[in-house]
Amino acid sequence: xxxxxxxxxxxxxxxxxxxxxxxxxxxxxxxxxxxxxxxxxxxxxxxxxxxxxxxxxxxxxxxxxxxxxxxxxxxxxxxxxxxxxxxxxxxxxxxxxxxxxxxxxxxxxxxxxxxxxxxxxxxxxxxxxxxxxxxxxxxxxxxxxxxxxxxxxxxxxxxxxxxxxxxxxxxxxxxxxxxxxxxxxxxxxxxxxxxxxxxxxx
Amino acid sequence: xxxxxxxxxxxxxxxxxxxxxxxxxxxxxxxxxxxxxxxxxxxxxxxxxxxxxxxxxxxxxxxxxxxxxxxxxxxxxxxxxxxxxxxxxxxxxxxxxxxxxxxxxxxxxxxxxxxxxxxxxxxxx
Amino acid sequence: xxxxxxxxxxxxxxxxxxxxxxxxxxxxxxxxxxxxxxxxxxxxxxxxxxxxxxxxxxxxxxxxxxxxxxxxxxxxxxxxxxxxxxxxxxxxxxxxxxxxxxxxxxxxxxxxxxxxxxxxxxxxxxxxxxxxxxxxxxxxxxxxxxxxxxxxxxxxxxxxxxxxxxxxxxxxxxxxxxxxxxxxxxxxxxxxxxxxxxxxxxxxxxxxxxxxxxxxxxxxxxxxxxxxxxxxxxxxxxxxxxxxxxxxxxxxxxxxxxxxxxxxxxxxxxxxxxxxxxxxxxxxxxxxxxxxxxx
Numbered sequence: 001x002x003x004x005x006x007x008x009x010x011x012x013x014x015x016x017x018x019x020x021x022x023x024x025x026x027x028x029x030x031x032x033x034x035x036x037x038x039x040x041x042x043x044x045x046x047x048x049x050x051x052x053x054x055x056x057x058x059x060x061x062x063x064x065x066x067x068x069x070x071x072x073x074x075x076x077x078x079x080x081x082x083x084x085x086x087x088x089x090x091x092x093x094x095x096x097x098x099x100x101x102x103x104x105x106x107x108x109x110x111x112x113x114x115x116x117x118x119x120x121x122x123x124x125x126x127x128x129x130x131x132x133x134x135x136x137x138x139x140x141x142x143x144x145x146x147x148x149x150x151x152x153x154x155x156x157x158x159x160x161x162x163x164x165x166x167x168x169x170x171x172x173x174x175x176x177x178x179x180x181x182x183x184x185x186x187x188x189x190x191x192x193x194x195x196x197x198x199x200x201x202x
Numbered sequence: 203x204x205x206x207x208x209x210x211x212x213x214x215x216x217x218x219x220x221x222x223x224x225x226x227x228x229x230x231x232x233x234x235x236x237x238x239x240x241x242x243x244x245x246x247x248x249x250x251x252x253x254x255x256x257x258x259x260x261x262x263x264x265x266x267x268x269x270x271x272x273x274x275x276x277x278x279x280x281x282x283x284x285x286x287x288x289x290x291x292x293x294x295x296x297x298x299x300x301x302x303x304x305x306x307x308x309x310x311x312x313x314x315x316x317x318x319x320x321x322x323x324x325x326x327x
Numbered sequence: 328x329x330x331x332x333x334x335x336x337x338x339x340x341x342x343x344x345x346x347x348x349x350x351x352x353x354x355x356x357x358x359x360x361x362x363x364x365x366x367x368x369x370x371x372x373x374x375x376x377x378x379x380x381x382x383x384x385x386x387x388x389x390x391x392x393x394x395x396x397x398x399x400x401x402x403x404x405x406x407x408x409x410x411x412x413x414x415x416x417x418x419x420x421x422x423x424x425x426x427x428x429x430x431x432x433x434x435x436x437x438x439x440x441x442x443x444x445x446x447x448x449x450x451x452x453x454x455x456x457x458x459x460x461x462x463x464x465x466x467x468x469x470x471x472x473x474x475x476x477x478x479x480x481x482x483x484x485x486x487x488x489x490x491x492x493x494x495x496x497x498x499x500x501x502x503x504x505x506x507x508x509x510x511x512x513x514x515x516x517x518x519x520x521x522x523x524x525x526x527x528x529x530x531x532x533x534x535x536x537x538x539x540x541x542x543x544x545x546x547x548x549x550x551x552x553x554x555x556x557x558x559x560x561x562x563x564x565x566x567x568x569x570x571x572x573x574x575x576x577x578x579x580x581x582x583x584x585x586x587x588x589x590x591x592x593x594x595x596x597x598x599x600x601x602x603x604x605x606x607x608x609x610x611x612x613x614x615x616x617x618x619x620x621x622x
Contacts, residue, residue, distance in 0.1 A: 003428075003431040003432055006431070007428045007431075010424075010427075010428065011417065011420075011428075051417070056411075056413055056414065056415040056416075057415065057417065058381075059381060059411060059413075059415045060415040060416060060417075062379070062380065062381050063379050063381065063404065063407070063409045063411075063415070064404060064429065064432040064433075065400075065401040065402075065403075065404035065405045065432055065433065066401070066404075066432065067400050067401060199383060201343060201376075201381070201382045202376065202381045202382070
């Protein structure tokens, strides 16, 4: 398991360094660090998926002494690890470039959005191919527009209000519940991916 | 020990090995107690499959030419006179049978063949 | 000891992509080399993938070293060395980088053995694997497969794409591996001449069906090619054959009952030992009688 995680980090080391440099550039340009963080986390996660995507690589990994459970869960751990790394980089970057402390609340929110998105994307990638993800997002976006224009016209406002609510949450209990529900979502996503991967043929 | 294998021959390879080792035992080129290479070594050296060397050794063992000790390998057995003679007799029989078949093919009678044999036998002396 | 099975497939069925294997059973004996033959698309790769647990059977059981994959997956795979017919490695890595990743997976990884093979095969350590030729890629696969003291070597078409010189070298390496008596080799091929000097048992598969597993001499004793004039053929005699090829000059047929053919035809027909290719060809021909009638 540790070896699989290590393998992912080694394989992606160049990519990660490149992304971190890109991240600093964005921070320098003073774009909202929250959204930069989300975008970069997802990009890193997608990269982690695509390096292992070829069926020949699955043949290799599954022929080595690893179980399918380990292969899937290591991927989830790596992606989470990378997301935390991105937020840490944002924190350090903001401190170094702008001399300001990023609020932990913002970072947490960034991680939450990224993890939620990744929770949906990973099972999708295990089931289909990551290249279909673009198609899927376009379809999802279309559906969203459809819903906004015909069914729930104030969906945008509702989401905004929900985000406001989350960001202004004060009680620790609410935070714990929020974090816990995100983690549960992530674990469930992992279980779904494992179910998909368990009987996959290569 | 000398073994030469023909890949063109119709004789199965295990039999070629069997015959050649047998001949060397009968002619006393391989002395009783001689340690034969392991089946796996022989297969590797002759570039034949393991089943080939295994079968050759099994045949030799069945006919009493060699014996094997678990964990130690295969050795040439003590050959008693009778067995060697028997082995040689068998060879003679085979060769005679071939001669008889050839004679029949071209219509040589038993009497003619016997005469030929007598002449040849005496010439050798 | 020598009659232990390293691989046992029992009544395995698997269907996917319009292809199926049904009630397939197979034993691979410990310490021997089993050659796995059959045409293209008859289920060789599928079988190998089931042995490696890359595919799970719909029903039936697969056991390796007497263990099942359900509970002993890692233990089994620690003891297997594998070579696939396609390159399964991260193409952007060099062999040295790949080694660093793979070696950590194996408890018994042996760096010195790895470098021995790298030198023997003249492989570049610092070139990306995607620049490797087909032959080099297979050598790299072999190097990885042989560097962790595996007890079972499973190879899918290892000799395709190799020049004859290396094919022979490979056979020598395999002979060397067999010396300890514990290593078992199972490999598929359609270059049947590779099998003559190394394979102890031949497993023949056709259309998802296990036709036989026999040692080479059993095949020689049971199967025969019968050649003769057309006047020898009638319905009864022809039924004895797996398949018959008729021309204006005579017939050629494969039988799996050599003794009976000798009794029936005696001196009237020529009875010869078949090559593995003959057996493959006639079995395929015999399996599709309808097509044969129409052509």
